[in-house]
Amino acid sequence: MSIKFRLTAMQFLQFFVWGAWLISLGGYMGGTLHFEGGQIGAIFATMGIASIIMPGLTGIIADKWVNAERLYGILHLIGAGALIYASTATTYSHMYWAMLLNMLAYMPTLALANTVSYNALEKYKMDLIKDFPPIRVWGTVGFICAMWAVDLTGFKTGVAQLYVAAASATLLGCYAFTLPACPPMRSEGKTMLSAFGLDALILFKQKKMAIFFLFSMLLGAALQITNTYGDLFLSSFASIPEYADSFGVKHSVILLSISQMSETLFILAIPFFLKHFGIKRVMLISMFAWVFRFGLFGLGDPGSGLWMLILSMIVYGMAFDFFNVSGSLFTEMEAHPSIRASAQGLFFMMTNGIGAIIGGYASGAVVDAFSVYADGGGLISREWTPVWLIFAGYALVIGLLFGAVFRYKHTPEK
Structure with a gap:
């Protein structure tokens, strides 16, 4: 084999x-x-x-x-x-x-x-x-x-x-x-700081990188929101007779899988976009793609609005890959070779660590703000449209602020 x-x-x-x-x-x-x-x-x-x-x-x-x-x-x-x-x-x-x-x-x-x-x-x-x-x-x-x-x-x-x-x-x-065996290298040079990406904190001395990591954390808060609530949202339409037997309700997870299919395609487009538009524009494309991802969820439904949900799934590939992969590549290019591994660890920690924690708790608070629960527990009603539109507004604000404060001159040769 x-x-x-x-x-x-x-x-x-x-x-x-x-x-x-x-x-x-x-x-x-x-x-x-x-x-x-x-x-x-x-x-x-x-x-x-x-x-x-x-x-x-x-x-x-x-x-x-x-x-x-x-x-x-x-x-x-x-x-x-x-x-x-x-x-x-x-x-x-x-x-x-x-x-x-x-x-x-x-x-x-x-x-x-x-x-x-x-x-x-x-x-x-x-x-x-x-x-x-x-x-x-x-x-x-x-x-x-x-x-x-x-x-x-x-x-x-x-x-x-x-x-x-x-x-x-x-x-x-x-x-x-x-x-195949992958034995330990027993290298003495790797410290606890470098293992957690903390010796790359020196990058925060550069204004450009400090802004980049800050916005990476803020956008990281949005990465898992639709994974957390997407199926719950689509399944909620089962209580509406008009949508109860629709494909989007009965096979909500298959519908959501279009997002992962989209990922495999958009990741191939990253080299082209990075070369021609640069990291700032690619990151902005990702941020505004998140606006569409959430906004289309808020406006769509499994009936006549199914096309909006499908388009949201397709947009997800651009939103996720253009941020995650492009951000990692940018970190790799900007960090000194001696701290590149730590810089990658720092990027991962800001997005999938701190960002994910903020996103998990904040998104839960937003969902609960538009939910009515019985005294003894159990959901009575929930308004999903304002929930998704708030998430879309959050991504829009991040995109506008990032465009205004992040300074980066794109040089295609680099």
Whole structure:
């Protein structure tokens, strides 16, 4: 069995585990468990907490003490146990701690999967630039397949989605121990500061980079909002007879999967846009794409407004990739070679860490502000249109401020 196929299977399962619950869990918690919007947002904010704490810690462990592929497998097995624990949850606190444990185990595996892949490709004398992207794209395919699986089986509204995620995490955890050995380098130069990206804080002395990281954090707050509430929003139309049997309601997760399909296409357009428009305009395109992403959610419906929802899914690829990937590339270009790895860690922490925590709690507060709950718990009514339009207004304000204060001269040759 070729090493490419083995790594492709790893990447497929890596994102299948995540796709099995990330998009549909919000709908399950809100619809079946009757959690409030703020509670759902707080549970999704655990992703940000884990993104701050774990990648640096596991990076040090893999660098100094434990083979990366073994650590990768152990974390997935822990994550599988956490998902099983989450499947028994009926209260907010139970689900919160279960998903926090799951995220603490899962988030560092994103980086470890790449580390294991790079090591194996180098060991087999392959070209990283040429051979890794076709392998990595199967991760996105795995995410989409998981979304379709939980939708078509009807698992999206129940606890079975967590069983699917746990089973695939267990399979991947065991499979990881068969991958080529990736022993620790035992390098003494990597400090705790560099592992968490903190020695890159020197970049804040540059006004341009300080502004860039600030807005990265603010935009990072928007990254997971539609993943958190998208399925819950679409499922809410089931209570309206006109939309109850529509495709967008019955197969909401498949509809949402168009967003991930769009990602795979827009990522290919990034080199063209960066070369011709520069990082500032590309980031502005991303910010205004988020305005359309949220605005179209607010105005669309699964009936005559289905085209708006589909367009919102397509726009998502531009909104997400043009920010995440382009921002990472800009950080790579602007940071001194000695702190590039730390600079990437800082960018990740600002967006997927601090930004995600802010977004989780703030979005939950907005959703609850337009929700009416019974005294004993349980949702009575919720107005989604103003919720999405507030998120759109937030992205619009960020875009306008970024355009006004961020100064960057684009030089295509660079």
